[in-house]
Amino acid sequence: MNISRREFLMLTAGAVACGSLNVIASDGPAQTVDAGPAGNFAADGVYDTxxxxxxxxxxxxxxxxxxxxxxxxxxxxxxxxxxxxxxCKRHGSTFAPNGHVTQGPAKRNLPVLATSINASGHLLVNIPAV
Ligand code: FES
Structure with missing residues (x-):
């Protein structure tokens, strides 16, 4: 199943607008990863590739x-x-599917990374500089 750029933008904008997700911004240079066709992520779930x-x-x-x-x-x-x-296997923190901390010692939620769809319909993920 393929999704259009418009559909993708609506989906991610909705996620941010509902306030359930945290989008991070990068101050420095960022790496962009081409995760392949957005349609490869059509089914609900977590893709850990x-x-x-x-x-x-x-x-x-x-x-x-x-x-x-x-x-x-x-x-x-x-x-x-x-x-x-x-x-997290190190000290046992857990996070909900939306990235919110459910058990410490972690105190901060997992950030949502900025994404976009290119002209080929590929999902691009921006990874902030460390
Ligand atoms: S490094 Fe993940 S809980 Fe400590």
């Missing part, structure tokens, strides 16, 4: 977004769970 690059792709409730895969406690790569939540 790019977790080692710093993000999960999540489709949930009509929303498609990129969520940081880095624990906000001490920068450890998270593991996606079967219920679409996230777990």
């Amino acid at each position: 790019y977790k080692d690059l710093g993000f999960f792709i999540v489709r949930r409730g009509g929303q498609l977004f990129a969520l940081s895969s880095i624990c906000t406690h001490r920068n450890v790569t998270l593991k996606a769970q079967s219920d679409c939540s996230f777990y």
